Structures are given as C-alpha cells and as structure tokens.
Amino acid sequence: MNTQTDRRRRAGATATDIEAHYDVGGDFYALWLDPGLTYSCALWDGIVGSPARTDLLAAAQHAKLRYHLDQAGITAGGRLLDIGCGWGSLLRTAAEETGVRHAVGLTLSADQHAHVRSLGLPRVDVELRDWRDHEPDDPYDGIVSIGAFEHFTHQAMSHEERIGAYRAFFERCAGWLPPMGRLSLQTIALADHADHDDSVPDFFAREVFPGSALPRLSEIATACEPYFAITTLREDGADYARTLRGWSARLFQAREEALRLVGPDTYRRYRTYLRASEIVFLRQASTLYRITLRRWPARRTG
Ligand SMILES: C[S@@+](CC[C@H](N)C(=O)[O-])C[C@H]1O[C@@H](n2cnc3c(N)ncnc32)[C@H](O)[C@@H]1O
Structure with missing residues (x-):
C-alpha cells in the first residue's frame, strides 16, 4: 500500500473500494435504477x-x-458543487432545469466519471477526485x-477519529461557501440507539460499501457544529425501504439480462444486499437523513 493509498485508507473508502462497488458497470445498474441512474434513496412524498x-x-x-437543490439554495445563475455525483443525475437536473451558471461534480469512480463526461452537459465539469x-x-453558492x-470513514476508526474525519469534511465545505451558504446532505446513518457491536455496521461494510462506515446523527451534529447550523432535518428511513423494494423487484424482473452481464455470483450478491438492506431499514437499525446545514454568518473559533 503506498503512502497516498494508506492516507485514504485511514480516512475512509479508497478509489479501489469505490470501484469495487460502482464499477460493476453502468449497464448493470441501468437494469434496475431509474433512467437517470440515481443511486440513493428517493423521496416518495405523495407518490402512490x-x-x-x-x-x-x-x-x-x-x-x-x-x-x-432547493435546500442548497441553488437558483438560476448559481454555482453548485455535487460531492459524490454518481452518474450525474443531480448535475443534469441543475443544468437543464435550474439553469446553473456552473456545476462541478466529484466522484471516485472512473466509470461514473466517464459516463458524466459522455452526457456533454452544458456548464458542467466532473472531476475524478476525492x-x-x-x-x-x-x-x-451551494453544495x-x-x-x-x-464513505468518509471506515469501521476501524475510533469515535474521535470519525469526528475528526467528518469535521474535516464540514470545514472544507464551509470554506467553499459564503457565510450563510448551504450544504444539503443525505446519508444513511446508524440509529443512535444501535449497539456498536451490532451486525448491521458489519453487514454494510462487508456487503455494500467496502472500506466505509455509517455515521450516527450525534456524530454529524458534533462534527458540523464549529462550521454549520443544522436548519432542517428529515428522517426518511421508510423512503429508503421503499426505494430498495423497487430496485430489488426491478433487478429480479431483469434477471436474465443481469445474469448475462455480471454472472450469477454478482447477481445474487446484489439481490441479497438489496433485500437485506430493506429489512435493516424496516427494522430501523439504520435510517436515512436529509440534513440542511447553513454556514455560520462569520467563521467561529473554538
Ligand atoms: C451511492 S453513490 C451516490 C451518487 C449520487 N449522489 C446519487 O445519488 O446517485 C456515492 C458517490 O460518492 C462518491 N464518493 C465517495 N467517496 C468520495 C470522496 N471521498 N470524494 C468524492 N466522491 C466520493 C462515489 O464515487 C459515488 O459517486
């Protein structure tokens, strides 16, 4: 392991970890995600x-x-940063519907990077960069x-190391925003009451996000406090259970094509992970937060 990889390993998922999960191939994900290839919990308000x-x-x-985009305060003519842009659905929405002046996406996945570039979105740049x-x-204007x-921490990190890693993220985001600028964050989290030796964190780290670890809300609140006020918090674990149910059913419907593309082992692994994750959300061992954070008016110290 070279020095840079080692540094990344200590901080969270490496590009290799990310590619292990995301570079199974866009064609495979296209079989069961929505046409925009958004790979995160959807928002099901009012959709029956x-x-x-x-x-x-x-x-x-x-x-x-x-x-x-609304929570981050992005309007026509604004500048947007999308940290972890996936296959570019937010960048596309910002460019085509919101009319941003400039949008930048960051990803660690070479497959996603190439895909977003191939979309040829106006006023959008994508970087294969941490x-x-x-x-x-x-x-x-907003993030x-x-x-x-x-993906920003991993299982072997202590509580203090995690707070430090999350705090470094919030510090960087605050530095890229004007005072009162907003960061809209969505993350899976462990329920604060979950045991530290629960099998759920191991399941996610092993099967879903190698080299990664789920945060707790208390850790997010502690880590962001020097830089941001939390202004809105949505707890939407039921939305993730529903999204996973949809993905899982769609993958099953497309199994012939999926087996041809990735073979039986990968197909089975994804089916198991999607079904098991749904159960984890239904049991509320993990949940989903959408958090709006507003940079303090002036940089606070201490
Ligand atoms: C679950 S995908 C979500 C993608 C997208 N936001 C969506 O909702 O479809 C996670 C994304 O985070 C990116 N990512 C993870 N760690 C990162 C890091 N340290 N720096 C930049 N991107 C990162 C991955 O490359 C991937 O694009």
Whole structure:
C-alpha cells in the first residue's frame, strides 16, 4: 500500500473500494435504477403505487434531486458543487432545469466519471477526485452531497477519529461557501440507539460499501457544529425501504439480462444486499437523513 493509498485508507473508502462497488458497470445498474441512474434513496412524498414502476421511481428520484437543490439554495445563475455525483443525475437536473451558471461534480469512480463526461452537459465539469483534493477557483453558492458521506470513514476508526474525519469534511465545505451558504446532505446513518457491536455496521461494510462506515446523527451534529447550523432535518428511513423494494423487484424482473452481464455470483450478491438492506431499514437499525446545514454568518473559533 503506498503512502497516498494508506492516507485514504485511514480516512475512509479508497478509489479501489469505490470501484469495487460502482464499477460493476453502468449497464448493470441501468437494469434496475431509474433512467437517470440515481443511486440513493428517493423521496416518495405523495407518490402512490409500486416503487418498481419506472415512472414512479423516476418521479421520486426527481423529487429528491429538486429537494436538495432547493435546500442548497441553488437558483438560476448559481454555482453548485455535487460531492459524490454518481452518474450525474443531480448535475443534469441543475443544468437543464435550474439553469446553473456552473456545476462541478466529484466522484471516485472512473466509470461514473466517464459516463458524466459522455452526457456533454452544458456548464458542467466532473472531476475524478476525492473532495479532500478539490481546489476550486471560486466559492460555490451551494453544495449537495447525496450518499457519499457513508464513505468518509471506515469501521476501524475510533469515535474521535470519525469526528475528526467528518469535521474535516464540514470545514472544507464551509470554506467553499459564503457565510450563510448551504450544504444539503443525505446519508444513511446508524440509529443512535444501535449497539456498536451490532451486525448491521458489519453487514454494510462487508456487503455494500467496502472500506466505509455509517455515521450516527450525534456524530454529524458534533462534527458540523464549529462550521454549520443544522436548519432542517428529515428522517426518511421508510423512503429508503421503499426505494430498495423497487430496485430489488426491478433487478429480479431483469434477471436474465443481469445474469448475462455480471454472472450469477454478482447477481445474487446484489439481490441479497438489496433485500437485506430493506429489512435493516424496516427494522430501523439504520435510517436515512436529509440534513440542511447553513454556514455560520462569520467563521467561529473554538
Ligand atoms: C451511492 S453513490 C451516490 C451518487 C449520487 N449522489 C446519487 O445519488 O446517485 C456515492 C458517490 O460518492 C462518491 N464518493 C465517495 N467517496 C468520495 C470522496 N471521498 N470524494 C468524492 N466522491 C466520493 C462515489 O464515487 C459515488 O459517486
């Protein structure tokens, strides 16, 4: 392990960890995600019907993307940073619907990076880069990060090390925003009452997000406090159970094609992970938070 990899290992998921999960291939994910390839919990407010239906899944993902753009205060002519941009659905919505002046996406996945570039979105740049290495020329008007925070620490880190890693993230985000600028964050989290030796954290680290660990709400609150006020908090674990039910059913419907693309072992692993994750959310051993954070008016010390 070289020095850079070692540094990343201590901080959370490495590019290798990320690629182990995401670079199974966009074609495989396209079989069961919505057409925009959004790979995170959707927002199902007011949407009635099966989550496996393409139109409903797409509507719920679109509602989620709009929610985060609104929460981050992104309007026409604004500048947006998307930390963990996946296959580019938020960037596309910001460019085509919100009319941003400039949007930048960061990902650690080479497959996602190539995919977003191939979309040719106007006024959008995508970087194959860790947020720790991002150095923008100008501040952003708002920042969104959906489903990436889970990758910023790993299981072997102590409580203090995790707080330090999360705090470093919030410090960087605050530095890229004007006073009162907003960060809209979505993350899976462990229920604060869950035991530290619970099998749920191990399950996610082993099967879902290698080299990663789920935060607790208390850790997020502690870590962000020097830089941000939490202004809105939504607890939407039921939305994730529903999203996972939809993905799982869609993968089953597309099993012939999935088996051809990735073979039986990967197909089975994903089916198991999607079904097991749904149960974890239904049992409330983990949940989903959408958190709006507003930078303090002036940088506070201590
Ligand atoms: C679950 S996907 C979510 C993608 C997208 N936000 C969505 O909702 O479809 C997590 C994303 O976070 C990115 N990511 C994880 N750790 C990162 C880091 N340290 N720096 C930049 N991106 C990171 C991954 O490459 C991936 O694009």
